[in-house]
Amino acid sequence: MKLKEIAIGYIDIPLVTPFKTALRTVNSVNDLIVKVTAEDGTEGYGEAPPTAVITGDTKESIEAAIRYYIAPTIKGMDLEDLPAIMQKLEKCLAKNTTAKAAVDIALYDLYAKLQKKPLFRLLGEKEPELVKTKLETDLTISVNETEEMVRDSLLAVEKGFHVLKVKVGKGGAKDVERIREIRNAVGKDIVIRVDANQGWTREEAVSTITAMEDAGLGIELVEQPVSYHDFKGMQYVTAQVETPILADESVFSYEDAVRLMEEKGADLINIKLMKTGGIHEAVRICDAADQFGVKCMIGCMLESKVSVSAGVHLAAARSCVTMADLDGPSLCRIDPYEGGPVYEGPHIFLKEDNGIGITGVPVKFETI
Ligand SMILES: C[C@H](N)C(=O)N[C@H](CCC(=O)O)C(=O)O
Numbered sequence: 001m002k003l004k005e006i007a008i009g010y011i012d013i014p015l016v017t018p019f020k021t022a023l024r025t026v027n028s029v030n031d032l033i034v035k036v037t038a039e040d041g042t043e044g045y046g047e048a049p050p051t052a053v054i055t056g057d058t059k060e061s062i063e064a065a066i067r068y069y070i071a072p073t074i075k076g077m078d079l080e081d082l083p084a085i086m087q088k089l090e091k092c093l094a095k096n097t098t099a100k101a102a103v104d105i106a107l108y109d110l111y112a113k114l115q116k117k118p119l120f121r122l123l124g125e126k127e128p129e130l131v132k133t134k135l136e137t138d139l140t141i142s143v144n145e146t147e148e149m150v151r152d153s154l155l156a157v158e159k160g161f162h163v164l165k166v167k168v169g170k171g172g173a174k175d176v177e178r179i180r181e182i183r184n185a186v187g188k189d190i191v192i193r194v195d196a197n198q199g200w201t202r203e204e205a206v207s208t209i210t211a212m213e214d215a216g217l218g219i220e221l222v223e224q225p226v227s228y229h230d231f232k233g234m235q236y237v238t239a240q241v242e243t244p245i246l247a248d249e250s251v252f253s254y255e256d257a258v259r260l261m262e263e264k265g266a267d268l269i270n271i272k273l274m275k276t277g278g279i280h281e282a283v284r285i286c287d288a289a290d291q292f293g294v295k296c297m298i299g300c301m302l303e304s305k306v307s308v309s310a311g312v313h314l315a316a317a318r319s320c321v322t323m324a325d326l327d328g329p330s331l332c333r334i335d336p337y338e339g340g341p342v343y344e345g346p347h348i349f350l351k352e353d354n355g356i357g358i359t360g361v362p363v364k365f366e367t368i
């Protein structure tokens with residue numbers, strides 16, 4: 001069966017509240033959606049969020065990569081030979097991981113549908129007895145003035161979330177105050193993970209995390225304390241503090257992940273499909289994490305339910321994935337799609353529908 005057609009369109013979904021990190025502020029999810037169609041009319045969907053501050057990929061660069069490089073390279077290829085398509089996708093242009101991820105996800109969705117299997121069952125064939133059918137995601141608390149963050153944290157707990165991913169990285173001493181006040185408000189049973197999004201220097205990271213430890217704030221982990229450039233800084237912070245360090249912006253590829261695990265640049269890895277260029281490379285990172293005995297998070301950018309669902313399927317399929325930061329759909333004001341994993345507060349339920357499970361995508365597509 002050949003890949004007959006590739007089409008693109010856009011979705012624009014307002015957020016419940018502005019999303020604020022040490023790197024950016026965003027008010028809506030404005031993403032490119034990809035549709036791939038097989039000769040028999042079966043369709044697969046993918047999504048590309050332009051997260052320029054992390055991946056370097058903009059709306060314009062994503063569209064150009066798919067329109068002028070990826071689509072002409074893979075159109076007409078044999079869908080039964082997915083590895084061959086993935087190799088062409090990887091090699092037709094360097095970097096551009098977001099555009100590659102959107103197409104990779106759409107192809108996996110289509111491939112699993114043609115195999116008549118849910119994607120998580122297909123990806124979980126290595127260890128079928130360990131496949132999960134239910135996940136729990138955290139909810140992100142944007143970085144703001146402390147009072148607002150406390151209010152948002154209490155609201156999240158009221159909605160049933162047990163794990164908060166609190167954005168910091170805007171002044172070490174202020175960050176300790178933010179976490180202290182949130183801990184006082186939510187109590188000791190709520191899990192707090194902290195994401196600095198590269199906002200600290202090495203020294204600031206160590207003093208800030210140590211202050212949180214000394215104050216007994218019970219932090220589960222700290223994500224990406226220093227710049228993604230600063231590998232030695234990641235090693236330094238990981239060695240100096242007790243709290244586990246999770247690498248996010250430092251790890252895009254399999255090679256990044258292996259170096260980090262070999263050279264102790266972090267204790268844990270946040271795998272995001274938009275950094276890896278899709279499921280294909282993310283699976284390789286999971287295989288490496290299995291070998292090193294390192295636990296992973298599957299995370300997302302600010303994305304809606306098409307691509308986040310692909311992350312959900314991968315998280316369900318692999319036992320090295322013990323943490324989910326897959327709250328994109330929870331941050332959106334509406335869910336415009338039909339089908340896909342079911343979100344109920346913090347819980348995500350996998351269904352046995354073929355592929356990713358998304359059936360209705362309200363987007364005006366242009367065939368390219
Ligand atoms: C949305 C997710 N919970 C998250 O916080 N992801 C960020 C990057 C999001 C973005 O800027 O689009 C992260 O883990 O750093």
Ligand SMILES: [Mg+2]
Nearest residue numbers: 195223224248
């Ligand atoms: Mg992060």
